[in-house]
Amino acid sequence: MATTKKLKLPKALLEMKFMLKTKERLKKEENQKDCDRLYSNIITNEMRHASEKNIFESSFTFCEDLIEGRVSFKGMNPEIERLMELENKPNACDGDMQKDVSDEALAKNMNKLFKRKGSSGFKDCVPNKKKKN
Amino acid sequence: MKVSVGDVVLPGDYCEEISPKDEKSRVVIGPGLRKEVDHVYITKAGILKKKNPHTYWIDSYQKRYVPIRGENVIGIVTQKAGDIFRVDIGGSTTAALSFLSFEGATKKNRPELQVGDIIYAKLVIASKDMEPELVCVDSFGHKGRLGVLNDGFMFKCPINLVRKILNPKCPLLDSLKNEWPFEMAAGMNGRIWIKANSMRESIALGNAILGAEFLSDSDIKKMCNNIAAILAGHVS
Known part of the structure; x- marks a missing residue:
């Protein structure tokens, strides 16, 4: 059922029942072509291929990295202070991630695994992200 | 007029720096800036600021609040209208706050909110043509700080x-937080709510906040120390 642009299916064939889908598709294509022709002088090629390179952010909160506006100090509102503590904690211990397996153990095990497999095909499967210390 | 980062700018000026040098990086265009066909134009009077890698905005003096999605604001309940509360947030129109958008609220268990109450809420809808909408819960249904x-x-x-x-760089809260117990809620609509144990402490806190407007960082520290000393009774 493949039709090129130059080659057109005969009308009689399109009228047949099993060609209904193709008929519809051809009709759609024709419509699209008409549409494009109609707007060709309004919609420029530039508009067609333009992609948005800017992110619009109308809030200062995200531009200036403002802190949360609700704060409490010295036990005035324990509920808020607990939330503040929870929020500050991840920043404090961001450096060392909790690990079940130490870096050395992982390196040793991986080495063993490589020796056993020894194929170049396997190396491609290893994620190229190196584990940072 | 062509301007660059750090300049005092006026509406109608344009900045050529604000455009991605390489294809991959995306530029964040903040408040006070508008992208037209050829340049990024300035729409507010103020100072053009930049944050790395590619965030630009205008730091301007403003008293009128224009609701923006995602910001936390302080509102005053002005009306109970069926399923929603109308809340004054200082914008052009009042905002709507559904009675269901509170922690643990159901159709039967309505939150107890009276006309005249002050609420700290987040704007979830803020568009030019529609009434802004507030919520007092986060996406998990917890009230958090709201x-x-x-x-x-x-x-x-x-x-x-x-x-x-x-x-985060302002020393005001850092200087005050060890002096006396207090609580503060600052809405991005230019309203600040404070609470302390005594009236003297509340007044001191309010004065410290309002006094910080035109002071430099070192002056703010000095002022806070001064206020704390007066409050503690060291200076009369």
């Missing part, structure tokens, strides 16, 4: 002052 603000004292200030004291 909700009704009981007691305390609320005052208005320019919006840029709120931004100044909420900036």
Whole structure:
């Protein structure tokens, strides 16, 4: 059922029942072509291929990295202070991630695994992200 | 006129620096800037600021609040209208707050909110043509820091002052936090609510916040020390 642009299916064939889908598709294509022709002088090629390179952010909160506006100090509102503590904690211990397996153990095990497999095909499967210390 | 980062700018000026050098990086265009076909134009009077890698905005003096999605604001309940509360947030129209958008609220278990109550809420809908909508819960249904603000004292200030004291680099809160117990809620709509144990402490806190508007960082520290000394009774 493949039709090129130059080659057109005969009308009689399109009228047949099993060609209904193709008929519809051809009709759609024709419509699209008409549409494009109609707007060709309004919609420029530039508009067609333009992609948005800017992110619009109308809030200062995200531009200036403002802190949360609700704060409490010295036990005035324990509920808020607990939330503040929870929020500050991840920043404090961001450096060392909790690990079940130490870096050395992982390196040793991986080495063993490589020796056993020894194929170049396997190396491609290893994620190229190196584990940072 | 062509301007660059750090300049005092006026509406109608344009900046050529604001355009991605390489294809991959995306530029964040913040408040006070508008992208037209050829350049990025300035729409507010102020100072053009930049944050790395590619964030630009205008730091301006402003008292009128224009609701923006995602910001936390302080509102005053002005009306109960069926399923929603109407809340004054200082914008052009009142905002709507559904009674279901509170922690643990159901159709039968309505939150107890009276006309005149002060609430700290987040804007979820803020568009040019529609009524802004507030919520008092996060996406998990927890109230977090939002909700009704009981007691305390609320005052208005320019919006840029709120931004100044909420900036992580501002020494105001750092200098005050060890002096006396207090609680503060700062809405991005230029309203600040404070609560302390005594009236003297509340007044001191309010004065410290309002006094910080035109002071430099070192002067803010000095002022806070001064206020704390007066409050403690060392200086009369």
